Every structure is written in C-alpha cells, then in structure tokens.
Amino acid sequence: MNHEGTKKTNHEGPKARRRNKMSSSCFRVFVVDWASWLRGFAVGMLGANGIVGGGLPIACGAALAAQLEGKGDVTVCFFGDGAAAEGEFHEALNIASLWKLPIVFVCENNQYAANNAVAVQHPRVDIAAHAGAYRMPGVIADGNDVLDVYATTGDAVARARGGDGPSLLECKTYRWHFHAMRATPPPETRPPDEIASWKARDPIARFEQHVLDLGVLSAAEIDAIHGRVTTDLDEAVAFAEASPFPDPKDLLVDMFAE
Numbered sequence: 465m466n467h468e469g470t471k472k473t474n475h476e477g478p479k480a481r482r483r484n485k486m487s488s489s490c491f492r493v494f495v496v497d498w499a500s501w502l503r504g505f506a507v508g509m510l511g512a513n514g515i516v517g518g519g520l521p522i523a524c525g526a527a528l529a530a531q532l533e534g535k536g537d538v539t540v541c542f543f544g545d546g547a548a549a550e551g552e553f554h555e556a557l558n559i560a561s562l563w564k565l566p567i568v569f570v571c572e573n574n575q576y577a578a579n580n581a582v583a584v585q586h587p588r589v590d591i592a593a594h595a596g597a598y599r600m601p602g603v604i605a606d607g608n609d610v611l612d613v614y615a616t617t618g619d620a621v622a623r624a625r626g627g628d629g630p631s632l633l634e635c636k637t638y639r640w641h642f643h644a645m646r647a648t649p650p651p652e653t654r655p656p657d658e659i660a661s662w663k664a665r666d667p668i669a670r671f672e673q674h675v676l677d678l679g680v681l682s683a684a685e686i687d688a689i690h691g692r693v694t695t696d697l698d699e700a701v702a703f704a705e706a707s708p709f710p711d712p713k714d715l716l717v718d719m720f721a722e
C-alpha cells in the first residue's frame with residue numbers, strides 16, 4: 465500500500481511486476497565501479513564495487529530486471545563478512561525476500577574485514593543466521609571445498625529460478641595474505657597456527673586430490689593447468705603494467721545526469 469492507502473500494482477508480486485512493463489522498459493543498472501577491469505557485461509558480470517556493501521542493492525536491481533524479463537536469469541551477489549555489518553546488507557535481503565527476487569546472496573566469510581576478525585564485527589559469527597529474519601534459507605558451505613560450494617549454489621539457484629526467491633549462502637573461507645595485497649604489507653597480526661590450519665585446507669589442493677583420486681586428471685595434466693594459469697597471470701600483469709593510467713578528465717564521467 466502506498467501512503468494514500470491504494471495498492472501499488474508493481475509491488476504486488478513477480479507476476480504483477482512482469483505485467484507492469486512500463487517500469488522495466490526504463491530500468492538500467494549503474495555500477496559505480498573503480499575496478500572497471502572486473503566487468504564483463506557480455507557474460508552478465510556487472511562489475512566490482514569499491515564501497516563495502518554497495519553491490520547488494522545493485523544486485524537487487526539486476527534481479528528485479530531478471531524477474532521482469534522472465535527469462536529465468538538468476539543474480540548471484542558476492543560480498544564479504546564486513547559487508548554483512550552494513551545497512552545495505554539488511555535492506556537488500558529484506559526487499560529481495562519481500563519481492564521474491566531471483567537472487568543468491570553469497571557471503572565469502574574469510575574471517576576478517578581488513579584486520580578486524582569476524583567476532584569483533586558480529587555478535588554471532590555465522591552470517592547465514594541472518595537469513596531467518598528475512599524468511600529465506602541460510603546455508604553454510606565449506607568455502608574451501610569446490611564441490612560443497614557447487615552443490616549448495618545449485619540448490620539456491622534452482623530455488624531462485626523456480627520463483628521461490630532468494631537464499632543466503634555463507635562460504636567459510638580464509639584470506640592467506642594481508643588485506644588488499646599491498647606492495648609493502650604491515651606485520652602480520654593474525655595467529656600463525658590459524659593461518660597454517662587454513663593453508664592446510666587449500667581448496668585448490670583439495671580439489672586436485674579429488675580429481676586425482678577419481679582418475680579424472682593425471683598429475684601431468686594438473687601441472688599443465690598450473691602452467692597455463694601462470695602464463696595467463698603473467699600476461700595479465702604485463703598488460704596492466706603496459707596500460708596507461710586513467711585520464712583525470714574521466715573522473716566525473718557518469719557521476720551526474722546531463
């Protein structure tokens with residue numbers, strides 16, 4: 465209901481919103497994006513966001529667009545444990561649940577926001593526990609287990625695609641190095657045994673062992689993949705270093721409507 469007590473037709477539900485195509489025809493997604501290289505509209509990747517928590521409302525907009533278009537697209541929104549302490553997290557989960565948006569919220573809980581441990585940011589360290597307040601499934605996955613993440617994501621995507629609305633998936637994982645990969649990182653303050661225990665659960669090594677055990681790949685084939693990845697990374701770094709800095713005159717582009 466709006467403030468006059470009449471029903472707003474485009475807030476009645478997914479079907480009503482699809483009927484009300486007026487709003488979808490002028491809908492656009494804007495990404496305020498300092499990480500413009502992390503963007504690929506052709507494959508549906510809307511970009512990274514420099515504001516912690518800022519991506520969640522944008523993702524809800526993308527999910528609303530998908531719902532209006534009705535082609536079965538599902539939005540997957542990635543964020544950190546730090547973002548779950550921001551207001552946008554709660555606003556996004558609230559509206560996504562209310563409107564049954566086709567979206568999967570994926571919290572990569574790497575135990576730290578910069579150097580703030582998750583227990584000093586949150587009274588309860590399981591981010592997935594927030595889901596209950598918004599009447600959506602909240603699932604904890606082993607974020608260092610490729611197959612567990614694959615299975616839990618599949619369930620959430622199927623739910624979203626089936627019209628049952630959002631899910632919150634929390635992937636427990638860890639950041640091995642200092643926040644933001646600084647060229648000159650400050651001294652490490654996290655407990656060495658904590659770092660060692662997570663390194664022992666390296667998701668890439670675990671998955672390699674899994675495919676070796678199954679006989680899907682040989683050790684030589686895995687080595688070849690490592691070689692290709694190293695080459696790709698070297699080429700990407702060389703490309704970045706050879707690229708010009710942005711032109712300062714582009715600083716205000718897309719900031720204001722003309």
Ligand SMILES: Cc1ncc(C[n+]2csc(CCOP(=O)(O)OP(=O)(O)O)c2C)c(N)n1
Nearest residue numbers: 514515516543544545546547574576577578
């Ligand atoms: C609103 C806002 N506050 C603070 C910052 C500075 N900042 C950048 S990254 C970061 C930590 C983010 O932690 P988390 O959400 O857990 O993501 P992670 O880097 O661990 O994946 C902070 C505080 C920011 N970019 N935006």
Ligand SMILES: [Mg+2]
Nearest residue numbers: 544545576577
């Ligand atoms: Mg984090």
